[in-house]
Amino acid sequence: xxxxxxxxxxxxxxGLMIAIYLMMSxxxxxxxxxxxxxxxxxxxxxxxxxxxxxxxxLFTQGSGGTGTLSHPEEGPQIMSGLNVLSHLAALAxxxxxRIICCVGQSDSLIPTTEIVREAYIAQGMPEAFxxxxxxxxxxxxxxxxxxxxxxxxxxxxAAFFIGPFYNESLTFVFHSDDVGAMxxxxxxxxxxxxxxxxxxxxxxxxxxxxxxxxxxxxxAEELGxxxxxxxxxxxxxxxxxxxxxxxxxxxxxxxxxxRI
Amino acid sequence: xxxxxxxxIPWFIAGASIIIMFGDYILDPMAVIATALRNWAVIVAAFxxxxxxxxxxxxxxxAISQRQSGWYYSICTLAGMLAMIIVAFMPPMTGSAQxxxxxxxxxxxxxxxxxxxxxxxxxxAAYRTLRVRSFEATLMVVAAMxxxxxxxxxxxxxxxxxxxxxxxxxxxxxxxxxxxVITSACGMIALGLRVLLGRLxxxx
Numbered sequence: 506x507x508x509x510x511x512x513x514x515x516x517x518x519x520g521l522m523i524a525i526y527l528m529m530s531x532x533x534x535x536x537x538x539x540x541x542x543x544x545x546x547x548x549x550x551x552x553x554x555x556x557x558x559x560x561x562x563l564f565t566q567g568s569g570g571t572g573t574l575s576h577p578e579e580g581p582q583i584m585s586g587l588n589v590l591s592h593l594a595a596l597a598x599x600x601x602x603r604i605i606c607c608v609g610q611s612d613s614l615i616p617t618t619e620i621v622r623e624a625y626i627a628q629g630m631p632e633a634f635x636x637x638x639x640x641x642x643x644x645x646x647x648x649x650x651x652x653x654x655x656x657x658x659x660x661x662x663a664a665f666f667i668g669p670f671y672n673e674s675l676t677f678v679f680h681s682d683d684v685g686a687m688x689x690x691x692x693x694x695x696x697x698x699x700x701x702x703x704x705x706x707x708x709x710x711x712x713x714x715x716x717x718x719x720x721x722x723x724x725a726e727e728l729g730x731x732x733x734x735x736x737x738x739x740x741x742x743x744x745x746x747x748x749x750x751x752x753x754x755x756x757x758x759x760x761x762x763x764r765i
Numbered sequence: 766x767x768x769x770x771x772x773x774i775p776w777f778i779a780g781a782s783i784i785i786m787f788g789d790y791i792l793d794p795m796a797v798i799a800t801a802l803r804n805w806a807v808i809v810a811a812f813x814x815x816x817x818x819x820x821x822x823x824x825x826x827x828a829i830s831q832r833q834s835g836w837y838y839s840i841c842t843l844a845g846m847l848a849m850i851i852v853a854f855m856p857p858m859t860g861s862a863q864x865x866x867x868x869x870x871x872x873x874x875x876x877x878x879x880x881x882x883x884x885x886x887x888x889x890a891a892y893r894t895l896r897v898r899s900f901e902a903t904l905m906v907v908a909a910m911x912x913x914x915x916x917x918x919x920x921x922x923x924x925x926x927x928x929x930x931x932x933x934x935x936x937x938x939x940x941x942x943x944x945x946v947i948t949s950a951c952g953m954i955a956l957g958l959r960v961l962l963g964r965l966x967x968x969x
Binding site: 516519520523524527581584585588608611612614615637640641642643645646649650654658672675676679693695698699700703704710711712713714715716718719724726727730731733734737738741 | 809810813814816817818820821824827834835838875876879880882883886887889890891893894942945946947948949951952953954955956957958959960962964965
């Protein structure tokens with residue numbers, strides 16, 4: 506009935522910690538204190554700069570193919586990117602610059618279009634929304650170089666790269682740099698992190714992109730789940746230290762208990 | 766009514782999907798439902814691809830008809846897309862020699878060419894990153910130099926770089942990456958919970 510060998514206990518324990526903090530924040534309505542995430546704080550600056558220069562901003566989530574939203578690693582990153590896009594589109598609607606979205610995953614075209622449209626409607630600027638600025642560019646290298654063409658021809662003032670990126674990441678940031686754009690990146694793929702870290706003005710590492718939605722919403726309940734997540738990380742660190750110590754000193758009882 | 770369609774129903778679908786897929790991970794009886802859900806996801810994704818193609822076609826037709834900047838590239842895009850569709854429907858469908866020829870000698874080759882351009886960007890990124898400005902930067906420069914020497918053919922004459930480079934990759938680098946992977950996994954669980962509890966609704 507129940508499959509053995511899976512890490513259910515660990516996932517449930519971490520999930521419970523996060524859920525408890527989320528509930529506590531809901532009950533107390535107390536605003537948890539989080540450290541600043543510079544990349545998210547810079548959103549307004551980037552959009553403001555684009556408004557001042559009269560140039561558009563670019564948002565993209567990396568290449569992919571069919572079914573990326575249901576992909577276990579890419580899907581959550583795309584969802585997190587869409588959360589950031591929602592705030593970004595609201596800022597763009599308020600301050601005025603065009604927002605161009607380059608879509609590399611067919612299944613995220615409709616959510617992207619609707620999120621931007623809703624943001625413009627919510628800000629009372631439905632007439633400023635341009636459906637032509639939400640562009641599906643195919644996938645892989647075709648997408649990458651079509652996006653590069655948009656970066657260069659439109660001379661974007663700010664470029665946001667948040668999601669599951671592959672080899673296109675460096676190409677994007679260098680071409681954005683060439684046109685003098687402010688570059689904000691974020692991915693949970695370890696193979697692309699060094700490239701973003703090297704060239705972007707601001708960069709979100711791994712879990713920061715998952716916390717972005719909660720951070721930008723500023724709501725106590727959502728921030729509570731981020732605090733719970735931090736406790737889960739602390740718990741993981743303690744477990745790792747205990748397991749390393751047990752393995753070093755040959756404490757088989759603890760290792761058996763941990764199924765290591 | 767609008768709230769139910771735009772808010773409650775997507776939340777219910779998202780929550781039910783999370784519960785079913787998580788249940789499949791631990792409970793055998795959930796396998797049938799989870800497999801059906803995965804198949805639905807494939808079908809929905811295929812339709813999404815169709816919609817995306819329609820959107821792309823409309824965009825490029827408009828670019829051509831309005832003679833927008835670079836409209837001739839739009840002709841190439843539409844011609845390429847049409848050619849691949851026609852060839853893909855020729856018997857024996859995607860197994861035809863013409864389809865494979867186009868894929869291998871147009872798509873793969875152009876992909877490899879663009880991929881090769883990355884070498885220049887990587888060099889430029891290395892130049893920007895490897896500047897000795899602080900103690901941490903110096904450590905990174907030393908580690909990077911050792912790893913680069915280990916991979917350069919002629920550097921073998923200058924010393925045994927391989928063991929040091931292997932240690933850098935296997936110990937500090939892997940340790941840091943695993944830390945990021947673990948924290949990302951915690952972030953993903955929190956994201957799933959926020960969707961499940963209705964606190965996060967990216968579709969809104």
